[in-house]
Amino acid sequence: MVNFNGDLLETSEAKLNLENRGYKYGDALFETLRVVNGKIFFLEDHYFRLMSSMRILRMDIPMNFTMEFFEEEILKTIKANPSFNNSARIRLNVDRGDGGKYLPDDNSKPSFNIVAEPLQNLFYQVNPFEDYRVDLYKDFYVSPGLLSGLKSNNKVIQVIGSIYAKENNLSNCLVLNTDKSIIEGLNGNLFLVKGESIKTPPLEDGCLKGVMRKQILSLLHNNPNYDIEEASISPFELQKADELFITNTIVGIQSIGSYRKKKYANTVAVDILNKLNARLRLGS
CATH class of the missing domain: 3.30.470.10 (Aminotransferase class 4, branched-chain amino acid transferase, N-terminal domain)
Structure with a gap:
């Protein structure tokens, strides 16, 4: 129904x-x-x-x-x-x-x-990530602005980007804006971990104003173990990162296993996911 x-x-x-x-x-x-x-x-x-x-x-x-x-x-x-x-x-x-x-x-x-x-699970799960491969999607770019942050039915880039990913045996692609900064994955917001620092693109760069993005930022701003920053991400930073993960309301957190020859861990992503589930169980 x-x-x-x-x-x-x-x-x-x-x-x-x-x-x-x-x-x-x-x-x-x-x-x-x-x-x-x-x-x-x-x-x-x-x-x-x-x-x-x-x-x-x-x-x-x-x-x-x-x-x-x-x-x-x-x-x-x-x-x-x-x-x-x-x-x-x-x-x-x-x-x-x-x-x-x-x-x-x-x-x-x-x-x-x-x-x-x-859906199968009541709360968010730690998803397999070792085989979760991504690359840049560079056929089309997002022009930053109010419209780029909307969850509208105009998802042409996400559709053809997903086809491109399947054709190239990728799990996902990272989307760039017209300034060639990475703004998000095809199906969620992007976070980059380097040591104790965590970075996610600002809304001004053209990424989706994600609901899960907001939840993760809230958790991180109250956590003394991490330094959180909303700042542009260059493709060159991907090779130096310790972790990359994508967030959305349905999956929660999806860690990325590799970008080209670079491989990543998921320690921080699991820690954040556990804190997110704890918050949900408490009903806050």
Whole structure:
């Protein structure tokens, strides 16, 4: 069952109109959330990122689009899929509705849909990483700006970058901006570890304003064992790093095993992951 503007429908019945602007122009936003035992991880962060993104795209926000409204609709969708009750991945999609060319016919009636998929684990796991290989994706570059930080439906670079990775037997690729700085992985934010220093690209470089990125930064800023810095990352720094890892809300932390001939450890990533799970278990 999927949730289509509040109505629960069989997947076969939930069909988008060909005039849907998310389909025609990528005029849509989405949030990917993790739900465990009826609790939506980082709901407030997801909600405020969505509202901020809607304002940037000049979407009118209906009065009923409150955090409580989306929480209720997400949990309603989970309950309609009983096998997903313990742990689920949610995609909440908001688009500008139907009609118009580049100029919308009506900007006041955004629509939403919610799709759930089962997840195996309740909390974040330490994933295998030794065979997790990455390289730079240099066919296209991201131009930094407000739009580059949005989780919008325009993910062409991520799509063709993923195809490139598969064609070259890579697990992932690192994306660069027009200044040739590394900004993120294809599916999450990037962190670089060198000794006790941890660096992640700043939002000004064009990376996604990731919810998990925010959680990791919060953990690190309160940890005296690490020095955290938001600063540009040059490709040359990859060869000197001790660890690299990618973060997103579904996987948590994915350590990178190698970049070209350079191999990495995952000691710091495991430490951070354990602290993240401890925070989640305490419900903070």
